[in-house]
Amino acid sequence: MGTALREDELNEDAVRAALKSSWLGRPYHFVDSVDSTNDQLKRWAADPAVPSGTVLLTEHQSAGRGRLNRRWEAPSGTSLLFSVLLRPGWPARRAVWLTMLAGLAVVEAIEATTGLHPRLKWPNDVVLGEDQTPGNDGGEDRRVWRKVGGLLLDATFNADGRLESAIPGIGLNVNIPAEALPHAFTPATSLLVAGGRPVPRRPLLVALLECLERHYDAAASGQSPWHLWNERLITLGRTVQVTAGDIGTLVGLAEGTDEWGQLLVRDEAGKLHAIAAGDVTLRGH
Ligand code: BT5
Secondary structure: OOHHHHOOOOOHHHHHHHOOOOOOOOOEEEEEEEOOHHHHHHHHHOOOOOOOOOEEEEEEEOOOEOHHHOEOOOOOOOEEEEEEOEOOOOEHHHHHHHHHHHHHHHHHHHHHHHOOOOEEEOOOEEEEEEEOOOOOOOOHHHEEEEEEEEEEEEEEEOOOOEEEEEEEEEEEEOOOOHHHOOOOOOOEOOHHHHHOOOOOHHHHHHHHHHHHHHHHHHHHOOOOOHHHHHHOEOOOOOEEEEEEOOOEEEEEEEEEEOOOOOEEEEEOOOOEEEEOOOEEEEOOO
């Protein structure tokens, strides 16, 4: 059995032996199957004895969720599917920092363990770029971006407007073969398909949890992750179409993001919109 397969095991003993974090992933729980790691961790979070840093990972979800109750599809044993319970106590508006921290951790862990260079697509996608024509290194504008992972944040707030619990959920397509990728609106890929070889999941998970702890600790001391997150975004400076509940559909230039992670889009009439949540498609090349 090759190294890739040996280092693929994600059970509690294997991960605990490898993890060097000081609090995140302690405890670490592994279950073969669950409805959704976010939903299960939400149930556990109701018990105050369950500590901040608790991680729940599974090989299979029967009701894996994206935003707006969309489905997250992943063949058993091919992915990283997990959630982290955090109890930040931060002001409510910093909830968006958790999505930023999770995105940064995913990107950095993939870079450190595979050599691939993922980016973030506002607001919560992890994407890999693929040149459209062979031999073309014409930069970002000439790339097709495929979704390799997604982030989902569930949060609760207490009566004085503080972030009581935050559960970032991460779904990452690691070793899904091309023929098993879900057919999705944003085309999907996996680290296997993009890199051409299987990726052992344990070192990737361990790097991700350690990166997340480091970024979280910096944020907890008041340091905003916004600059680092913003640098990883692909959408900026491009014409985009945004669909969001409150504005419907808007086409405009994505000029940037503000410190609260809102996408700033200037429409054709010159009006600037700050969008907190929605779906973005890149237009034109
Ligand atoms: C997301 O939502 O991208 C957040 C996904 C979070 C999943 C993790 S898995 C562990 C934890 N437990 C959960 O129950 N959830 C989290 P959104 O931006 O709404 O994207 C959802 C859309 O992505 C779907 O409607 C599909 O079109 C597409 N999709 C589904 N599965 C996919 C996959 N494996 N790879 C790429 N795209 C996928």
